[in-house]
Amino acid sequence: MLKPGKKIRSHGGNFVYEILGPVCILYDREELPWPCCSLKWRGKQPYWNRQGKRFVPDLAASRCGAYAVSAQDLWGNSWEQVLILYDQRLHKKEKEFWYWKGPACKSPPEYEEN
Numbered sequence: 001m002l003k004p005g006k007k008i009r010s011h012g013g014n015f016v017y018e019i020l021g022p023v024c025i026l027y028d029r030e031e032l033p034w035p036c037c038s039l040k041w042r043g044k045q046p047y048w049n050r051q052g053k054r055f056v057p058d059l060a061a062s063r064c065g066a067y068a069v070s071a072q073d074l075w076g077n078s079w080e081q082v083l084i085l086y087d088q089r090l091h092k093k094e095k096e097f098w099y100w101k102g103p104a105c106k107s108p109p110e111y112e113e114n
Contacts, residue, residue, distance in 0.1 A: 001094055002067060017069040023082055024098060025058040025066050062099050063089050
């Protein structure tokens with residue numbers, strides 16, 4: 001896991017990212033654009049959209065860490081965004097910390113570096 005304050009450069013070298021902290025990307029199932037927003041549903045939600053959790057983690061990035069970063073380009077423009085580092089895979093302990101599947105009434109495990 002990258003520590004806050006660490007600076008990394010993009011693969012092309014055009015951007016510098018300063019890590020602000022780790023984040024978990026959640027999607028709101030009610031705001032997803034498919035297929036319940038299609039006109040053929042006529043405002044009726046399919047049954048699978050009414051069941052389960054409303055907020056779901058981004059499973060496509062479950063093997064990689066996501067970080068809130070402050071970015072800067074070569075011309076001095078800066079902005080903040082969420083960056084997923086697909087080229088850096090999470091180890092088992094990091095993955096358990098990032099995508100914890102326990103009940104909401106319990107707090108997730110603390111991450112400890114060895």
